[in-house]
Amino acid sequence: MSTEPPAGAAPAVHLTAITKRFPGVVANSDVNISVRAGTVHALVGENGAGKSTLMKILYGMQQPDEGTIAVNGKPVSFGSPADAIRAGIGMVHQHFMLADNLTVLENVVLGSEPRKGVGLDFAAAHARIKEISDSYGLGVDPDRLVDDLGVGERQRVEILKVLYRGARTLILDEPTAVLVPQEVDELFGNLRDLKAEGLTILFISHKLDEVLSVADDITVMRRGTTVASVSPEDVTARKLAELMVGSALPVPELRESTVTDEAVLSVEGLTLVGADGRTVLNDISFTIHAGEVLGIAGVEGNGQAELVETLMGIRSPTSGTITLSGKDITNESTRHRREAGVGYIPEDRHRQGVLLEATLWENRILGHQTRKPNVRGPLLDRRGAKADTERIVVEYDVRTPGIDVNAAALSGGNQQKLIVGREMSGAPILLIASHPTRGVDVGAQAAIWEHIRRARADHLAVLLISADLDELIGMSDTLSVILRGRLVADHDPATVTPEQLGSAMTGAGRED
Amino acid sequence: MRNRTARSILLGVAAPVGALVFAALVCALILAVTGHSVGDVVDAMSTAAQRPRTLVNSVNSATVYYLAAVAVAIGFRMKLFNIGVDGQYRLAAMLSAALAGAAFMDSVPSVLRIAMTVVAAMLVGAAWAGLAALLKVTRGVSEVISTIMLNSIATYLVSYLLNPARLAVTTAGSNNIGTRKITEGGQVAGFEVSGSSTKVFGLVLLAVVVGFLYWFVLSRTRFGFELKATGLSESAAVASGVSVKKMVVISMLLSGAVAGLVGMPQLLGSSYTYSLDFPPGLGFVGIAVALLGRNHPIGMMVASLLWGFLDNAANSLDISGVPREIVLIMQGVIVLSVVVAYELVRRYRVRAEQQAVGSALGRTKPLEEVSA
Amino acid sequence: MTVGGLAVGLKSTPTRRGKRLSPMVYLIIAVGALVVVSAVRTLSDATDLTSSGTVQAALTAAVPLAMASLAGLWAERAGVVNIGLEGMMVLGTFGAGYAGYQWGPWAGIVGGLLFGVIGGLLHAVATVTFGVDHIISGVAINLLAPGAALFLSKQFFSNAPGGGQKQSPRIEDAQKVTLPGFSSWLGTIENKHWFFVSDLAGVLRGITTEISLLTLLAVVLIAATGWVLWRTPFGLRLRSCGESPAAAESLGVNVYKYKYYAVIASGGFAGLGGAMLAVSSGQFRDGQTGGRGFIGLAAMIFGNWRPGGLATGAGLFGYTDAMALRGSNAVHALLLLLGIALIVVAVLQYRSGQIVLSGVAAAIGVLFGWWYFSSDQVPAELVGAAPYVVTLLVLGLASQRLRPPRFVGEPYRRGQAI
Structure with a gap:
């Protein structure tokens, strides 16, 4: 398929028939995207659908084997990010590309420094950063060390970096993955401001509700190629998801309940204070019984990874107890926990x-x-x-x-x-499964679900952490929501909808 | 499968052989430029190779180098750089020599006496290495830096202790200073070789035993597995239940203990006293040999023999008017080019295997994997 | 701190950053230190502690160390660990010997620099282009360089007039300058042995009398390094390669290029250090560097990867070197100084809540104090170990204050940025 540029202004970015091969693999084949200037354009697809490769091509980090790129109607060819930057394209990476030991100013001007003679013109840099920060409401202080900044601030520094280089088209690679809900709202506010100033935004995500709320156009990728271009008014999250996976979604489902009353894992008042003094886990308590799957829903970065590592003995809790089959294992080593029958499917x-x-x-x-x-x-x-x-x-x-x-x-x-x-x-008695089907193709996904289901029938207790709400709802006997290190709500997976879960995860559903 | 193994071995050998050839070419070039005859050097070397004495000396050197290489390799397996083998070996050799030579030892039965000497050396080496391990696990101090510092401190410590006021005596008739000579009961007899006045160190057997233990522990035991796992991925090892701190301490102590053995063949087999003629820099030779032999027990053996031969053949170069240091240059070039070659082969291998598996299964890999 | 390798033992605690010291604070610390030293001098009657002769000798010893640690700084700031410094210094001594005896000291300096650059280039090719582990490449260069230098020495110096197999002919020394009108007047005060005043005079006289142009060159280079690395776009880019190469690459900085510049500069500075050593001691000799490359590395760590800090470190280590030459009375007083310094560390650590560390520091400090009061002299053999012991103490007791470049020692391959 191909998309025709709309009549009138040339599209900000137009990719035609892009193909990229790696040894033994075709990463992108026949990719076509047209991004209208002054819009927020979302690119959605499963992990592994080829989004990242495509963005690297657009940002000059990799070169396509076939196909053409046009920016504002002019064909371009990027040998390096420097070329892309020159063409007005900027990228905000999912993993921040910031040097912690350098100041905000140094991070921002790096690579395109204002000069005074051979030296760096700090005064000019300072003024310019201040100006951009103020005009887009980014609230960035140029003299602070990046190490001292929080996640939301770092992302704003990333955006500022891109704007400083005069980018008119911003690529944001899964920008909300690391943000807490208020930060997401602030980010979306910033994006709307940028759009209002006439900038174009290419937004990569697999969080469909976010995409539907912020995008003007949506392109769907699957297995390395673009499969559909839709507008958010015309689709539902479910329809989009089906486009992403290419078929009606396989819905994980547990059959009859196998929950027993034999407690396998009991967690009581688990609290973890991070190295920076932030409370990462706050008074978490739950019990998983033999034959029970406890699902934990939450936006990434709300303490799930830390919870799992604490349960595995990789981190030590600040307070609280962990009991496995009646035995206190709070101070046991990872090895002892494993020997006692804890299986671990790590997130990464x-x-x-x-x-x-x-x-x-x-x-x-x-x-x-x-x-x-x-x-x-x-x-x-x-x-x-x-x-x-x-x-x-x-x-x-x-x-x-x-x-x-x-x-x-x-x-x-x-x-x-x-x-x-x-x-x-x-024969584990407890399985801690963190995103067990992430980055896995649909067939393998179904197989992994089936294995978990069978083990559960065999009295296995499972702690399931996932970003895939359908997986959570379908696989869990009990569902808890984690938000800023706290378990904030329990839901019955039989009755809860993804929408309800979603609002609980963002804190919108809370009464207090 | 068979094909792959054959190719894998070929690839494994290609790198060191390539590096050797490259180093030989570089040296030939240097010789040619500086006006020496390459043919003379080759002649001198091959004549040397036919002299039993040179060969015996080569084996003796190789024994020492091999022990140093094993000491280094234990750490390398888990990405731990014990640059301090040098200091550990010298301190251990000096203190155990003082012990072995002490007057009260003369009445101790021979076997026990030798065993005590060797154990003392291992303990001293382990203790000196243990300092670096302690700094690493408690304070996160890079073992590279701390062992470099400890090497130099050991140098000063040894020269302090090697003083007639302390652990040394002056040899009668010369101004050589050394520990008290180890009497016959504390010595280890060598093996006679016909045509050579020097003997092969009796402790060459020690090197063989150490090499066997090294192989066995690393490839057949849980500890060896955990050592390798930690080296490949610290985070995965931690998640699998390995206590990396414990591993650092244990492997550093083991490495230090083996480093302590490095001085033993010479001490108990030929010089019987520790004096300033114990060569510095053996720890670095150990690093070179471990690199060339890829931490493999047999590979390191071949590499140490090569090193030993090059060192001893160098003696005959001076006679033919070529500075013997051409051998040092050759060794340096070998090390540099072999690590480059291994790195290139490694990259090639990963790619080739991915491709092979991909085509064997007739599918494409998910894309993030490739680019990540 | 990382040098690649295992991360175990590294605290994930954000390092408590010492506030950047203002020049005023620096001055106060320097004066305070001098007060302590002069107190110790008065107490122990070790006049050599602050005599102008000691200061002069310390400067001479410190200059090659400072160059070596500058070399370390350049490489590590761009993320490349360079333990091949020692080897590169050796190449520098040969280069200086070769050019120096034929065309004079300044040609020697240039010759040493060029030979060091060759070593740097080798390290850059191995580590940057081929991704070889930095430590391994450094070790290989340390093996290669002394052999190469000795080979060349035999080749070129054996038959040169005044040369030998292992040494070059004489090199003329570089010119020395004295600040006119200062020296004798300060000398008078120095000889009065007044508390503090005479000490200050001794130090001032030491740094204004018979100063080699090489020393002045070193000072200029240290200041220039600070300016280039911290105040220019070039320096920012270079440092970004050590702090976050992925970020640098994503902004179009050619990481390989800057790493090459840095490592080549590093080789150049190391060669320069070797050259200064050879020129100031009048010739190239085999084994002349004697581990100074490693002390330079130590001084860089001591100085927290900053030019001012490493200059202080080099000065301090040069000072102990000079003391070792001055006889045992002065060296003995060093024990007390070290003890006092450790007690200060203990107090600082206690105030920042590090009780255990504070205890360890205090215990070692007391030990040094006890050693001082229970003995009359320190064996000369042990004095040389001082820089290494001090560095280990700094790493062990104050490492949370250290800020090495975040990505130092990590191999980097283009396109790693995700």
Whole structure:
């Protein structure tokens, strides 16, 4: 498909038939997008749909193999971000691109510094930043050290950086992922101001409600290509989601309840004060029974990651107790917790889940290096580990030519299936699953759900953390919402709607 | 599968061989530019290779280098840089020499006496390395910096202790200062080799045992697995239940203990006293050998023999009028080019394997993976 | 602080940043330190502590150290760890010997600089282009450089008049200048041994009398480095490569290019340090650097990766060096100084709530004090270890004040930015 530029003004950005290949992979194929000047244009798609690659191409960080880019009607070719910046395109990265040890001023002017002789003209830089900050209501102090700024402020510094370079088109890569709800509102306010000044915004997200509230046009990507261009008035969140995954959504669903009254994990008054003195977890209490899935909903960055790491013993709580099957494990090591039957599917598999440069069977041992069939006493049982890896590969449908390849060679979905298979081995009594189906294709997603369901029928207690509300509602026996480190509401997954959950997650549904 | 293994071995060998060839070319170029004959050097080297004495000396040097390399490699496996093997070895050799040479030791049975000397050396090495481990786990001080500092401190400490007022004696008839000579009961006999007046260090067996233990612990035990896991991904190791602090302490102590052994072959096999002729810089040779041998027990053995041969063959270069330092240049170039070559091979491997798996399964990888 | 490697033990606590000291505060600290020193001098009767001769010797010793730590600063500010400094200094000493004996001291300085640049270039190619671990490349250069220098020395100096296999012919020393009209007058005051006044006179006389032009050059280079790195766009870009290469790249800064500039400059400064060492001691000699590259690294850490700080560190370490040459009475007094400094650290740590650290610092401080009062002298062999011990103490007891560049030691590959 292709989009024709609308009549009248040339589109701010026009991408035609972009294709990008990596060794063994096609990341983008035949991508077409037209962004009208002076609008907020949303680009939505699943993780892995090729959005990031496309944005890197548009920002000159990668070069397309085929296709053309036109900015304001003029064809351009970007060899580096510097070229894109020159063409008036700026990018606000999802992970902030800020140097903590430098001041706001230094971060902003870096790369296009005002000069006085060979020196940097600090006075001019100062004045210019102040001016931009004031005219868009960003409220940024040029002399502060970035290290001292909060998340919302950092994002405004990022936006200021882009504006300082005279960008007329701003790319925002999942800008709300790290923001708390008020900050999201402020950001959207800022975006509307920018639009009012005639700037164009390309907004990448997979949070569909946000997209529907802020975008003027929406382009949907799937499997590396653009599949639809729609306008927000014409679609619902559900319709958009179906466009993203390409079929009617598979809805995870639990059958009959298997919840018993045997408490497996009890958390009492868990509080964690971060290194910076901020309270990250605030008096959290809950109980998960055998055969129960407790789902935790929340906007990312509200303490989920810290909760999981505290439960795993990677962080120590400031106060509160954690009880596993009647035994206080608050001060136990990660190893003891694992040996006591805690399985762990981490949020970021590359960081915590696999050793990329080790073979699959070595990855089978990881996290289970004190237990059969991987070891006999202090010695590794290589044969046992290999045999059991073969079992996981078959049972969990890990697509691999063998168990001697490195984990890095597998796709993300297959790495995830390996992790799930591993964590389900050794008869765990509790599974802590953080975004278990993130970045995984639809088929693998259904398989992972099925495995969790089966284990639950076998009396497994599960703590499920996810950003996918349908997954949470469909898989959980009980649902809690986490907001700024507190569990603020409980919902019955049988009756709650994603909309209700969404408002609870943003704090809109709170009475106080 | 078989094909892949064959190719994998080929790739593994290609890097060091390539580096050797490159280094040889660089040296040939340098020799040519400085007006020496490359042929003379090759001749001198190959003549040296035929002399039993040179070979014995090479094996003896290799024994020492191998121990130093193992000490370094233990840390390398978990991305821990023990730059301090040098200081650990010298302090350990000096103190254990003082112990072994002490008068009361003369009455101790030979085996026990040797064992005590070796254990003392291991303890001293471990303790000196332990300081760096302590600073790292309690204060986050980079072990690179602390071990560099500890190397220099060890140098001054040794020269302080090696004083007639303290642990040293003056050798009669010379102004050489050293620890009291270890009498025969504390010595380790060497192996005779026909055609050579020098013997092969008896403690060459120690190096073999250490190499075997190194292989066994690293590839067959849980500890070895956790060491490797920590090196590959600290965060994944932590999530899997590894206490990285404990690992740092244990592996630093082990590394230091092996470093303590480095001085033993020479001390107990030929010089019998610690004096200032114990070569400095062995720790750095250990790093070079561990790099060239890729921390692999056999690889390091080959590398240490090569290093030992180059060092000893260098002696015959001076005779033929070529500065022997051409060998040092060659060694330096080998190290630099071998690490570059390994890095290139590693990158190539990751890409090739992804491609191979991708085409074997006939599908495309999800896209974020590639770009991330 | 990181030098790549494992993150274990690093506190995620935001470092408590010391407020930037104003020049006034600096002056007060300097005067305070001098008061303490002169008190110790009066107490222990170690006149050498502040004599102009000591100060002169300290300056001479400090200059190569300062250059080495500047070299470290340039590389590390761009994110590249350079433990190859020692090797690059060695190359510098040879370069100075080669050019110096033939065409005079200033040619020697240039020669040393150029040889250092070669070392820097090698390190840059390995670490930046090929992504080799910085430590490993540094070690390799430290192995390579002394061999190369000795090879070249045999090649070029063996048959030169006055040279030998392991040393170059004589190099003329650089010119020395004296601030006219100051020296003798200050000397009179110095010899009165008045509390504080004579000490101040001794120090002032030391820094105004018979000062080598090389020392002045070093001062200029330290100041220039501060200006270039902190007050120019070039410096900002260079530092951004060490603080957040991804951010720099995303703004169109060519990270590789700036890392190359930085590491080459680093090699140049290290070579310069070697050259100054060779020129001021009159010739190239094998093994001349004697670990000064590592002391330079230590001085840089001591100085918290800032030019003023590293100059202080180099000065301090040069001072201990000079003291070692002055005999044991003066060195003995150093013990007391160290003890006092540790007690000060203990008090500061206690006030910022670090009870355990404060206790450790106080205990070590008391230990040094006890050593001072229970002995008459310090063995000369141990004095050389002072810079290293001090650096370990700083790292161990005050590391939360240190702010190394955030990404120092991390290999960076283009396109890593997500």
